[in-house]
Amino acid sequence: xxxxxxxxxxxxxxxxxxxxxxxxxxxxxxxxxxxxxxxxxxxxxxxxxxxxxxxxxxxxxxxxxxxxxxxxxxxxxxxxxxxxxxxxxxxxxxxxxxxxxxxxxxxxxxxxxxxxxxxxxxxxxxxxxxxxxxxxxxxxxxxxxxxxxxxxxxxxxxxxxxxxxxxxxxxxxxxxxxxxxxxxxxxxxxxxxxxxxxxxxxxxxxxxxxxxxxxxxxxxxxxxxxxxxxxxxxxxxxxxxxxxxxxxxxxxxxxxxxxxxxxxxxxxxxxxxxxxxxxxxxxxxxxxxxxxxxxxxxxxxxxxxxxxxxxxxxxxxxxxxxxxxxxxxxxxxxxxxxxxxxxxxxxxxxxxxxxxxxxxxxxxxxxxxxxxxxxxxxxxxxxxxxxxxxxxxxxxxxxxxxxxxxxxxxxxxxxxx
Numbered sequence: 066x067x068x069x070x071x072x073x074x075x076x077x078x079x080x081x082x083x084x085x086x087x088x089x090x091x092x093x094x095x096x097x098x099x100x101x102x103x104x105x106x107x108x109x110x111x112x113x114x115x116x117x118x119x120x121x122x123x124x125x126x127x128x129x130x131x132x133x134x135x136x137x138x139x140x141x142x143x144x145x146x147x148x149x150x151x152x153x154x155x156x157x158x159x160x161x162x163x164x165x166x167x168x169x170x171x172x173x174x175x176x177x178x179x180x181x182x183x184x185x186x187x188x189x190x191x192x193x194x195x196x197x198x199x200x201x202x203x204x205x206x207x208x209x210x211x212x213x214x215x216x217x218x219x220x221x222x223x224x225x226x227x228x229x230x231x232x233x234x235x236x237x238x239x240x241x242x243x244x245x246x247x248x249x250x251x252x253x254x255x256x257x258x259x260x261x262x263x264x265x266x267x268x269x270x271x272x273x274x275x276x277x278x279x280x281x282x283x284x285x286x287x288x289x290x291x292x293x294x295x296x297x298x299x300x301x302x303x304x305x306x307x308x309x310x311x312x313x314x315x316x317x318x319x320x321x322x323x324x325x326x327x328x329x330x331x332x333x334x335x336x337x338x339x340x341x342x343x344x345x346x347x348x349x350x351x352x353x354x355x356x357x358x359x360x361x362x363x364x365x366x367x368x369x370x371x372x373x374x375x376x377x378x379x380x381x382x383x384x385x386x387x388x389x390x391x392x393x394x395x396x397x398x399x400x401x402x403x404x405x406x407x408x409x410x411x412x413x414x415x416x417x418x419x420x421x422x423x424x425x426x427x428x429x430x431x432x433x434x435x436x437x438x439x440x441x442x443x444x445x446x447x448x449x450x451x452x453x454x455x456x457x458x459x460x461x462x463x464x465x466x467x468x469x470x471x472x473x474x475x476x477x478x479x480x481x482x
Contacts, residue, residue: 115181132243136277227336228448232335235292238298242283343403343440345441351432353431354430367425378420422434
């Protein structure tokens with residue numbers, strides 16, 4: 066029986082090695098004489114499934130084939146172009162980028178490596194993707210950014226436009242883009258995009274999915290477009306923004322160039338910073354009047370309130386203090402909007418920061434002390450010239466890098482199989 070089991074195990078190993086050899090030998094694409102193998106494809110699909118939180122099913126893998134092949138071709142073209150200009154990235158820089166990725170996702174050092182090993186993914190698959198991204202960014206920094214200039218007149222024109230649009234809503238938008246190219250099976254693409262929307266709504270990470278699947282220029286930044294007005298995006302996208310809440314994912318959006326999935330990260334008003342919209346997480350400490358028959362008087366009550374105000378050290382030890390005080394009316398007020406508070410309370414609270422403690426405020430026969438345990442100031446688009454100049458440069462660099470990659474595509478010899 067032992068011999069039979071050993072023979073069976075050896076046969077299984079041989080089958081696995083044969084399948085692996087066939088996968089490696091299979092040619093998926095040839096990019097300027099460089100081969101992308103079936104092994105490259107299956108490993109990248111596995112990586113996408115694991116990092117994005119997609120269900121590991123045959124259907125998912127099938128739907129990921131075409132966008133993954135496109136991303137692998139893009140990566141190969143980016144590295145080839147960088148090589149032409151002697152732009153290289155060291156192994157240390159790649160590993161630092163992986164460490165940063167772990168930090169951004171709340172992982173311990175080395176946790177990504179463990180995750181990949183557990184799922185049968187070669188670490189080189191991820192390192193190759195990271196290397197392509199940071200090499201391309203470095204190439205753009207060297208070849209595109211130095212050629213971009215933003216005049217004072219351009220900045221002034223944006224400032225005028227902001228004044229004209231004061232009070233309008235601006236969106237911090239993220240996208241996943243899948244193009245419709247010549248020969249694209251649109252029905253299959255549409256089904257794949259719809260499935261992607263379902264997976265993100267079921268809990269898959271939008272940012273990771275964008276980084277792995279999107280074929281837009283924003284893929285390397287997790288799909289982040291930046292702050293835009295609805296008039297600055299395609300009409301088909303603008304039409305859905307009013308119906309989306311921050312954090313919601315759109316249905317597939319068909320445009321002339323392809324399919325988009327968008328998500329609003331945040332909203333803000335242009336040049337309309339209303340202090341009444343400040344939201345505060347408040348706790349109050351109430352110092353009651355002296356009990357009937359007590360020797361304490363009003364001065365003692367005031368001294369006690371002042372002492373408490375001076376010894377409270379932010380929010381961390383408040384629960385213990387509230388228990389010791391045993392003041393029935395003390396405790397968390399919760400999240401309040403500054404504009405909903407009485408004017409005399411607004412005056413006390415408007416400039417307080419997180420963990421600030423107010424001086425005692427006499428309210429009838431009690432003293433109230435307010436502690437700010439959270440503060441959310443309303444976001445508003447400013448017309449700061451330096452910020453406007455930076456945004457114009459980034460938007461222009463993104464557009465030019467997209468055109469640059471398209472030119473590389475057009476000049477390349479690419480064969481898919």
